[in-house]
Amino acid sequence: MKDTDRSGRKSTGLPVREKSKPAYSGQELKEMFSVATRWLERNAPAVNALNVFPVPDGDTGTNMLLTMRSTMQEAASLLDNNASVIARAMSRGALMGARGNSGVILSQIVRGLAEGLEGVSSFGPVEMALAFEKASSLAYKAMSKPTEGTMLTVIKDVAAAAKKTVSSNSADMAGLMEAVVQEARNSVQRTPELLDILKEAGVVDAGGQGLCVILEGILFYLHGDIEKVQMLEPQSPAMLPPAFMVARSQKSDKKVYGYCTEFIIRGVELNPDWVRRTIEAKGDSVMVVGDETTIKVHIHTPQPGAVLEFGATWGSLHDLKIQNMDDQHEDFLQMRKSPVPAPCTAVVSVVAGKGLENIFNNLGNTAVVPGGQSMNPSTQEILQAIELVPSDKVIVLPNNKNVILTAQQAVGLSSKRVHVLPTRSIPQGVSALLAFNCERELEANLSEMTEALERVKSIEITKAVRASKAGKLSIKKGDFLGIIDGKITVACDNLWRTVTGTIVAANVDKAEIITLYYGADIKEEEAQSLGKALRDEHPGLQVEVVEGSQPYYSYIASVE
Amino acid sequence: MTVSIVTDSTSDIPEEVSRELGIHVVPLNVHFGLEAYRDGVDMHADEFYRRLTTDDVLPKTSAPSPETFKEAYRNLDGKTDGVVSIHIASKMSATYNAACQGKQDANAKCRIEVIDSGLVSIGLGLLVIVVAKAARTGASIDEILKLTHESIDRVTLVGALDTLIYLQKGGRIGKAQAWIGSILSFKPLISFKKGETIPLERVRTHSKAVDKLYEILKENLPAREVAVIYSTEAEEAEKMVGYLKGLYPEKHIYLSRFGPVLGTYVGPRSLGVSVLK
Numbered sequence: 001m002k003d004t005d006r007s008g009r010k011s012t013g014l015p016v017r018e019k020s021k022p023a024y025s026g027q028e029l030k031e032m033f034s035v036a037t038r039w040l041e042r043n044a045p046a047v048n049a050l051n052v053f054p055v056p057d058g059d060t061g062t063n064m065l066l067t068m069r070s071t072m073q074e075a076a077s078l079l080d081n082n083a084s085v086i087a088r089a090m091s092r093g094a095l096m097g098a099r100g101n102s103g104v105i106l107s108q109i110v111r112g113l114a115e116g117l118e119g120v121s122s123f124g125p126v127e128m129a130l131a132f133e134k135a136s137s138l139a140y141k142a143m144s145k146p147t148e149g150t151m152l153t154v155i156k157d158v159a160a161a162a163k164k165t166v167s168s169n170s171a172d173m174a175g176l177m178e179a180v181v182q183e184a185r186n187s188v189q190r191t192p193e194l195l196d197i198l199k200e201a202g203v204v205d206a207g208g209q210g211l212c213v214i215l216e217g218i219l220f221y222l223h224g225d226i227e228k229v230q231m232l233e234p235q236s237p238a239m240l241p242p243a244f245m246v247a248r249s250q251k252s253d254k255k256v257y258g259y260c261t262e263f264i265i266r267g268v269e270l271n272p273d274w275v276r277r278t279i280e281a282k283g284d285s286v287m288v289v290g291d292e293t294t295i296k297v298h299i300h301t302p303q304p305g306a307v308l309e310f311g312a313t314w315g316s317l318h319d320l321k322i323q324n325m326d327d328q329h330e331d332f333l334q335m336r337k338s339p340v341p342a343p344c345t346a347v348v349s350v351v352a353g354k355g356l357e358n359i360f361n362n363l364g365n366t367a368v369v370p371g372g373q374s375m376n377p378s379t380q381e382i383l384q385a386i387e388l389v390p391s392d393k394v395i396v397l398p399n400n401k402n403v404i405l406t407a408q409q410a411v412g413l414s415s416k417r418v419h420v421l422p423t424r425s426i427p428q429g430v431s432a433l434l435a436f437n438c439e440r441e442l443e444a445n446l447s448e449m450t451e452a453l454e455r456v457k458s459i460e461i462t463k464a465v466r467a468s469k470a471g472k473l474s475i476k477k478g479d480f481l482g483i484i485d486g487k488i489t490v491a492c493d494n495l496w497r498t499v500t501g502t503i504v505a506a507n508v509d510k511a512e513i514i515t516l517y518y519g520a521d522i523k524e525e526e527a528q529s530l531g532k533a534l535r536d537e538h539p540g541l542q543v544e545v546v547e548g549s550q551p552y553y554s555y556i557a558s559v560e
Numbered sequence: 561m562t563v564s565i566v567t568d569s570t571s572d573i574p575e576e577v578s579r580e581l582g583i584h585v586v587p588l589n590v591h592f593g594l595e596a597y598r599d600g601v602d603m604h605a606d607e608f609y610r611r612l613t614t615d616d617v618l619p620k621t622s623a624p625s626p627e628t629f630k631e632a633y634r635n636l637d638g639k640t641d642g643v644v645s646i647h648i649a650s651k652m653s654a655t656y657n658a659a660c661q662g663k664q665d666a667n668a669k670c671r672i673e674v675i676d677s678g679l680v681s682i683g684l685g686l687l688v689i690v691v692a693k694a695a696r697t698g699a700s701i702d703e704i705l706k707l708t709h710e711s712i713d714r715v716t717l718v719g720a721l722d723t724l725i726y727l728q729k730g731g732r733i734g735k736a737q738a739w740i741g742s743i744l745s746f747k748p749l750i751s752f753k754k755g756e757t758i759p760l761e762r763v764r765t766h767s768k769a770v771d772k773l774y775e776i777l778k779e780n781l782p783a784r785e786v787a788v789i790y791s792t793e794a795e796e797a798e799k800m801v802g803y804l805k806g807l808y809p810e811k812h813i814y815l816s817r818f819g820p821v822l823g824t825y826v827g828p829r830s831l832g833v834s835v836l837k
Contacts, residue, residue, distance in 0.1 A: 266731060268617075293618060293729060318731065362743045434746055434762040439735075448761065455768070512765040515744060542765075544745060560764045 020174040023122040026086035036217030037068040050206035060206035063103040070097020087114035102207040112138035125176040129162035149195030151207035157187035184212040258302035267315020346391035353550030382410040399429040425458035427558030459557040517548030566645040569599040571685040581692040590820040608820040623654040629662020637668040642701035651755030683717035686836040719832035720769035726827035785836040787814035792828040
């Protein structure tokens with residue numbers, strides 16, 4: 001039974017239309033998803049704003065958009081009218097262009113749609129419903145730990161609703177998509193019930209909402225409402241009807257945050273383990289570090305007084321900080337609505353390898369642009385990082401000569417004050433970062449960082465992918481290469497000899513410290529042995545061995 | 561009679577200089593466990609650094625008692641036009657408060673002015689030296705106070721430390737806390753200003769840190785007063801003094817040592833420079 005009001009609108013707010021076509025072609029498939037992509041583009045910032053603290057990706061909308069763009073690009077030039085062919089191309093594009101978790105799940109959904117349309121040259125609601133089912137099952141398979149309350153739940157609910165709609169009555173395509181969009185919206189609204197962090201932050205799932213937007217776009221196409229995509233205001237959570245934003249739960253039915261309590265105990269003969277064991281029982285997020293004279297305590301507890309009293313029995317209390325975490329949460333929600341850039345300068349670094357990322361962040365880097373397998377991020381990726389950091393002033397460290405131009409291109413596209421420091425290697429990046437002081441003026445930082453990067457010698461050890469020549473050196477495929485400041489200096493079939501030989505060629509006798517970053521293909525024991533061998537060979541030389549886990553380069557080293 | 565200048569032992573003024581300029585130095589206390597020593601009287605630098613690196617317990621420092629100040633002021637009363645007592649930043653030590661209390665208790669006839677310099681170590685030392693020189697030429701107490709306040713903001717003190725451990729354990733790490741827990745090793749350059757520890761820069765090696773100190777000297781010279789200060793490595797400090805003497809043969813370059821109080825925080829193998837512009 002359909003309720004209609006005077007304007008002929010259904011209670012869902014969607015206009016009643018004539019029956020749509022019985023079957024759609026490949027080109028029409030392309031068009032409906034193009035319109036959907038355009039609608040997603042307009043909604044991407046709103047979707048980004050839904051991301052939940054404390055993992056501020058802030059880019060679900062962007063990731064899904066980029067994935068969709070890549071999807072459509074692959075099919076753009078195809079003039080085939082066979083839906084299966086177009087769908088397969090879209091699937092390829094989606095898989096290649098997927099960015100981030102949300103992009104990956106979306107690409108699996110697109111892939112599922114393509115599999116559902118396999119061998120189908122034109123499709124109607126029945127084929128579409130089957131495609132949604134396939135999409136749902138592939139999306140779930142892609143996740144090793146599928147989480148409900150996300151895009152997965154939405155596609156699952158959508159697939160179920162689609163199946164029900166086509167089996168109960170022979171709805172037309174528009175009717176099917178109306179039911180699908182309705183279900184998608186409901187499912188998105190339900191996500192906070194399924195995922196606690198959403199409930200606590202008072203938002204719906206960003207990925208789910210992104211998928212919902214895409215489906216809405218398809219519906220716009222089917223209704224012939226393409227101009228609405230341009231005209232309609234993107235739906236920001238604040239503008240949607242109250243059902244969209246779930247109210248924060250009352251204190252009674254959620255865990256009490258309590259007080260974030262931090263202090264330092266100073267005394268004599270303190271025992272951090274004892275302190276930790278006693279304090280652990282009094283709250284969450286307990287951290288106790290220190291030694292016999294100084295202990296730093298951090299705890300989230302509803303009873304800060306009890307914790308402080310206990311601390312005072314050990315020694316004197318200093319640097320006390322107690323904050324009501326509910327206030328913090330409120331502040332955070334406020335802040336998320338209108339983020340104010342911090343006055344400090346931020347640093348964006350391009351880094352490939354979990355260990356290296358760790359080191360950069362440990363040294364004070366603000367955001368990492370993963371170099372990825374190709375070690376070459378796109379301009380877009382660097383730009384995203386620049387826009388994401390909470391600061392108006394940004395320094396970019398490309399750490400690779402092939403990334404410098406890309407980084408400079410990103411600078412041109414950003415409205416922030418951005419400078420690229422032309423670091424050509426990881427050691428140069430590390431050196432520059434050590435010299436960075438966020439409280440200093442941007443220009444002063446740039447000059448100190450430039451000085452620092454010029455002082456270090458960079459060594460890279462990798463494998464030759466083909467035979468070649470470098471100056472007088474003859475290189476065979478598979479040889480290990482020792483590169484000093486970008487110049488191939490050593491070629492040898494033995495890794496250790498290459499490393500030690502390159503280090504000697506880098507004037508190690510004048511050096512005071514070498515830092516060896518070992519790559520993903522090297523085991524820690526091997527790297528430590530190499531470090532020891534270097535120390536034995538060069539007494540008085542400080543040798544640091546650190547995990548870099550970088551791809552392609554077995555070792556990267558700085559000589560200083 | 562002239563104005564008397566009083567300071568505390570954290571000023572790290574070389575002994576012969578304070579004797580020559582007639583500066584009265586009130587000693588702080590150094591504690592190793594339960595043993596207490598007066599800084600510069602019962603314990604001197606060599607012994608201190610030996611124990612710093614070998615003892616199990618880290619030394620602690622404490623301010624002179626108000627009683628000590630009261631006695632010092634009473635002793636000067638009647639022999640002087642007035643007393644200007646300039647001390648280590650109150651943020652870093654209770655010495656200034658003790659001096660204020662001591663002034664009250666002394667109930668002296670002459671005028672006593674106690675000043676919180678916001679400075680520390682030889683930075684404070686250079687300020688006191690400049691002021692003491694003026695006092696010797698017969699400057700009035702008001703002129704001396706004016707000179708003091710004018711000069712405070714013109715003092716720079718930068719230290720190249722071997723490690724942040726002593727600063728951290730001594731509870732003076734301040735903003736340099738952000739550098740604790742670094743995966744890579746580095747040598748920190750720390751500036752001391754307005755009673756605070758300010759992280760300046762990190763470099764990889766000690767020799768680079770020393771290079772940085774030379775740079776800082778170049779940027780800040782010529783100046784009214786200059787000092788080089790070290791904790792345990794006299795040779796490199798003497799080398800730096802030699803270099804400066806070569807540049808400014810007419811100028812007296814002070815060679816000082818981080819006394820037990822500052823030594824507790826900067827640790828062995830530290831080198832620093834101070835300039836009063």
